Amino acid sequence: MVYSLKGIVQELHPTSMVIDVNGVGYYVGISLQTSEKLVLGKETFLNIQQIIREDVHLLFGFNTILEKELFNLLISVNGVGPVSAIIMLSSLSNNEIASAILTNNSLLLQKVKGIGTKTAERIIVDLRDKVQKFKDSGENISTFVNNKVKHESLSALEVLGIPKKMSEKIADRILKQTPDLSVEDLVKQILKNI
Template sequence: MYEFIKGTVAELNPASIVVEAGGVGYFVNISLNTYSKLNGKKETKILLHQVVREDAHILYGFADKNERDLFRNLISVNGVGANTAIMMLSSLSSEEIVSAITTENVAVLKAVKGIGAKTAQRIIIDLKDKLGKISETSQILLVPNNTIRNESLSALVMLGFTKKEAEKAVSKILQEQQEATVESVIKQALKRL
C-alpha cells in the first residue's frame, strides 16, 4: 500500500492529478477540495489511498490527512464505494460531511449524487460514533471565466455526467454568478444534476 507521492505536478484537473516522481507519472483521482489546495503548485506531496480491483489498481489522492481519514471512513460503510466517497468530498467540505453525520442530517447527504435515503442513514449509523473533529480550511481561487467553464465541464464529465447536461448546468451557474470559482461551479452543478 502506498502512503504518499512527492513530486512534480505534470497535470492537474478538478477530478485528477498526474504527479511525476522518479521519472514515472502517477494518475491519481482527487476531490474538488484537494484540487483547490493543489491548484497553482508545481511541486506537491499527495497522500494516497490505493484500491486494488480485479481489473485495475486505482489511486485516490488527498491534500491532507483529515480528508483521507474521512474518505476511508466513508468507504468502510456498506454501499459506499470510492467513487461515491470522492463525489461526496467534491460536493461537500469535510466539515459539512462530518456535521451532517454527527447531527444526523439525512437531507444534506441525500443532496449528493448517488446517495439515497437508505445509504445516507447507513452512513450516519455507521460513522456517527467514529468521527472525531475534522477541520480544514478551504481555499478560493479565481481563474478566468473560460478556464472555469472548461475545467468545470471536464471535472463533471470525469465524474460521470454527460457533456450536454454538464454544459447546461455550468452555463446557468456562470450566468447567475460571474465571480464563481471552479470549485463553486462544480459544487453547485453536483447539487443540480
C-alpha cells in the same frame, strides 16, 4: 502499498491528476478540495490511499491526512465506493460531512450525486461515533455551504475575466449570510460586491 507521493503535478483536472515522481507518472483520483490546492507544474505532496481489486489498482490522493481518513471512513460504509466518496468530498467540506452525520441531516448527504436515502442513513448510523474529530478539525465553514453552487459561480465569473481568488472571498461571505442561493443569484451578488 503506496502511502504517499511527492512529485510534480504533470496534469490537473477537477477530480484527477497525474503526478510525475522521478519520471514515472501516477494517475491519481482527487477531490475538488485537493484539486484547488494543486498547481500545474509545481511540486506537491499527496497522502495516498491505494485500492487493489482483481482487475485494477487505483490511487486516490489527498492534500491532508484528515481528508484521507474521512475517505476511508466513507468507503467503509456498505454501498459507498471510492468514486462516491470522492464525489462527496468534492461536494461538501470535511466539516459539513461530519456535521450532517452528527445532526442526522440525511437531506444534505442526499444532495451529493449518487447518494440516495438508504445510503445517506447508513452513513449516519455507521459513522456517527467516528466523525467528531472532523467537525472539530478547525475548518472555518460552520454553515452548510453548497459547494457545487459556489464552484459553478466561480467558474462562470472566471469566464467573465474575474480572478477566482477575488470572487471566492466574496462568495464565502455571501453564502454565510444566505446559503440557499442559486448559481445565477450568487453570480449577481458577487458582481454587485466587486
